[in-house]
Amino acid sequence: MELVVEAAEAAGLVDRIEAGHALTAEEALAVLATPDAQTLALVAEAGRLRRRHFGDTVKVNYLVNLKSGLCPEDCTYCSQRLGSEAQILKYKWLSTEDAAAQAGLGVRGGASRVCLVASGRGPTDRDVVRVADMIGRVKEENPGVEVCACLGLLKERHASKLAAAGADAYNHNLNTAESQYEDICTTHTYADRVATVEASKAAGLSPCSGLIVGLGESDEQLVEAAFALRALDADSVPVNFLMPFEGTPLEGTWELTPLKCLRILAMVRLACPDREVRIAGGRELHLRSLQSVALEVANSIFLGDYLTSEGQAAEADLEMIADAGFRVLGRAEQPAAPAAAGVDRPALRRRGAGTAAAPNA
Numbered sequence: 001m002e003l004v005v006e007a008a009e010a011a012g013l014v015d016r017i018e019a020g021h022a023l024t025a026e027e028a029l030a031v032l033a034t035p036d037a038q039t040l041a042l043v044a045e046a047g048r049l050r051r052r053h054f055g056d057t058v059k060v061n062y063l064v065n066l067k068s069g070l071c072p073e074d075c076t077y078c079s080q081r082l083g084s085e086a087q088i089l090k091y092k093w094l095s096t097e098d099a100a101a102q103a104g105l106g107v108r109g110g111a112s113r114v115c116l117v118a119s120g121r122g123p124t125d126r127d128v129v130r131v132a133d134m135i136g137r138v139k140e141e142n143p144g145v146e147v148c149a150c151l152g153l154l155k156e157r158h159a160s161k162l163a164a165a166g167a168d169a170y171n172h173n174l175n176t177a178e179s180q181y182e183d184i185c186t187t188h189t190y191a192d193r194v195a196t197v198e199a200s201k202a203a204g205l206s207p208c209s210g211l212i213v214g215l216g217e218s219d220e221q222l223v224e225a226a227f228a229l230r231a232l233d234a235d236s237v238p239v240n241f242l243m244p245f246e247g248t249p250l251e252g253t254w255e256l257t258p259l260k261c262l263r264i265l266a267m268v269r270l271a272c273p274d275r276e277v278r279i280a281g282g283r284e285l286h287l288r289s290l291q292s293v294a295l296e297v298a299n300s301i302f303l304g305d306y307l308t309s310e311g312q313a314a315e316a317d318l319e320m321i322a323d324a325g326f327r328v329l330g331r332a333e334q335p336a337a338p339a340a341a342g343v344d345r346p347a348l349r350r351r352g353a354g355t356a357a358a359p360n361a
């Protein structure tokens with residue numbers, strides 16, 4: 001195969017993946033090298049895998065940042081890192097009441113999974129007791145909701161305690177390729193991250209582990225990282241697009257285009273056809289007007305805001321899902337597309353030609 005995927009080749013590749021073929025590194029590189037003009041055709045083919053395994057559903061997740069900033073680790077991409085000058089909210093642990101209240105708002109907004117996240121290298125015994133209490137409260141108040149914890153590097157005994165408290169999943173991203181890891185973090189290793197995913201699996205927690213793309217990685221490193229996630233057997237794979245916060249080392253790093261983001265998502269879908277692929281942080285900044293197109297490949301998003309940055313309005317997220325013909329997983333009542341946007345009639349022009357007001361140009 002040439003190192004560029006044309007539409008017909010993408011169709012053949014997806015046919016073979018549907019028949020059980022595992023995407024090879026050479027094929028993954030070809031997917032990433034798909035020309036811009038062929039990328040929407042690639043998305044349509046990748047969408048066959050998405051619909052085969054997830055139909056027209058979008059799983060909606062909601063983030064609660066339990067503890068923000070003040071982290072002793074030095075991950076270059078992170079606004080909460082040691083020495084970060086990003087003007088983010090900084091606070092210590094939320095109370096159980098506050099955490100449960102925040103989670104409840106996300107569930108009522110349509111989320112079927114709540115992600116309880118805390119900055120830091122990893123939890124202490126006391127932190128795990130605190131989060132276990134929160135998990136119990138969130139589960140009690142929101143029957144049927146899934147809870148994913150994300151607390152940093154995890155010991156097996158802590159993973160078991162979180163599982164016993166009712167946690168369904170544990171998130172710990174590999175973030176990037178092993179071959180790039182030392183460039184993005186010096187305070188812990190890639191192996192530490194793999195060990196945490198393994199510890200969560202050993203405790204019976206569903207492993208959630210994904211990527212941050214746009215860090216300066218090569219296509220080969222993107223493939224290396226995606227294949228590492230496949231080898232780890234992650235159940236869900238969040239794909240973050242770097243948000244280059246001012247006051248962090250990666251400030252000013254803009255390496256992605258909307259079509260490149262689609263190609264990366266398509267490559268991950270083809271590598272992990274039956275796994276939950278989640279469009280995560282940076283969706284609004286990097287996919288821009290193609291956010292809803294990305295739902296044809298990914299089957300999951302976060303609702304509303306991220307850990308330290310604001311996303312588009314939660315209502316707009318739900319409208320986007322409905323407008324693109326998808327429905328929110330687990331939600332009986334789906335949002336009605338046009339009326340929910342608050343735009344139910346044309347706005348009469350009162351600016352530009354024929355007026356003294358500035359035009360919309």
Ligand code: SF4
Pocket residue numbers: 071072073074075078079080081082118119120121152
């Ligand atoms: S990614 Fe996590 S461990 Fe790394 S600096 Fe940010 S909060 Fe700390």
